Amino acid sequence: MQIQTPFRTDAADTSRLELTGIGVRFGGIVALDDVSLQVPAGSVVGIMGPNGAGKTTLFNVICGFIRPGDGSMSFDGRPFAPVPQRLSARGVSRTLQGLGLFAGLTALDNVTAGASGRHRSPFAAGLLGLPFAARSNRQAVGEASALLDEFGIGSYAHALPPALPYPVAKKVALARALISDPTLILLDEPAGGLDQADIDDLRELIRALPQRADSVVSVMLVEHNVDLIMSVCDHIAVLDFGRVISQGTPDEIKADPVVAQAYLGDREAS
Ligand SMILES: Nc1ncnc2c1ncn2[C@@H]1O[C@H](COP(=O)(O)OP(=O)(O)OP(=O)(O)O)[C@@H](O)[C@H]1O
Numbered sequence: 001m002q003i004q005t006p007f008r009t010d011a012a013d014t015s016r017l018e019l020t021g022i023g024v025r026f027g028g029i030v031a032l033d034d035v036s037l038q039v040p041a042g043s044v045v046g047i048m049g050p051n052g053a054g055k056t057t058l059f060n061v062i063c064g065f066i067r068p069g070d071g072s073m074s075f076d077g078r079p080f081a082p083v084p085q086r087l088s089a090r091g092v093s094r095t096l097q098g099l100g101l102f103a104g105l106t107a108l109d110n111v112t113a114g115a116s117g118r119h120r121s122p123f124a125a126g127l128l129g130l131p132f133a134a135r136s137n138r139q140a141v142g143e144a145s146a147l148l149d150e151f152g153i154g155s156y157a158h159a160l161p162p163a164l165p166y167p168v169a170k171k172v173a174l175a176r177a178l179i180s181d182p183t184l185i186l187l188d189e190p191a192g193g194l195d196q197a198d199i200d201d202l203r204e205l206i207r208a209l210p211q212r213a214d215s216v217v218s219v220m221l222v223e224h225n226v227d228l229i230m231s232v233c234d235h236i237a238v239l240d241f242g243r244v245i246s247q248g249t250p251d252e253i254k255a256d257p258v259v260a261q262a263y264l265g266d267r268e269a270s
Helices: 010-014 055-062 107-113 122-127 131-150 166-178 196-211 226-232 250-255 257-269
Strands: 015-026 029-040 044-048 070-075 092-095 184-188 218-222 235-240 243-248
Touching (some): 015 218, 029 055, 029 070, 029 235, 044 055, 044 196, 044 226, 055 184, 055 218, 092 166, 107 166, 131 166, 166 184, 166 196, 196 218, 235 257, 243 257, 250 257
Parallel strands (some): 044 235, 092 184, 184 218
Antiparallel strands (some): 015 070
């Protein structure tokens, strides 16, 4: 079993995201320690680990909400210093555990809003009444509507988020993340709060993400549902106390006693 070694696959030379030696401290707490991993283009990479292992911190580093004290990142082979407001323009989008939908906007408008980051300045253009702003907004509404239909939730297009069944709200959040045509999508506990039928639905949806549209999409997935993560990921990295304690294919992770011990320790502690 490899430890602290970046993923090596046939697609490794087309790495979408590469993290090298990432370290984050919060005062005396080491949240991430020398974390190195690769997300090859077109792959689904899972991040597992007990509570407090550093999974959310890792996503926050990739999104630019936390600047690491150590290490470096590259995206499509170029140095990557993410800025949250410009993430979708760089081809990165994220779903949140808390969904983060705008309560006062319909499902359709929530998804349409996700398209705003990919154009140069649609908001300012809209204020100025520039014709291309209206055109690009019409296009975004059409794409949002198509995504809702694709996910089988088109009938909820004009409903407000508080009225949406939870699994539908989760799909709206995913559609909002996809409308900006990301090449890297970060899914933060997508199975949380879903029943088994919805998780099975989600499994198919995640499996289909890398082949979406014209671009090769890479997926990073933080997930506590072990069955889901094992069944959709090409590679998994397991964090514990901020360190990568194991990484490899789902079968390698399942067979690694270090991983079992990390989870057992977590259960005994809680
Ligand atoms: N803003 C912060 N200030 C101080 N400590 C923090 C902060 N954010 C995270 N931590 C600490 O960093 C460590 C990693 O936390 P993180 O939330 O990344 O773990 P996690 O794997 O996402 O946990 P969970 O599965 O419970 O969401 C924990 O010890 C946590 O208490």
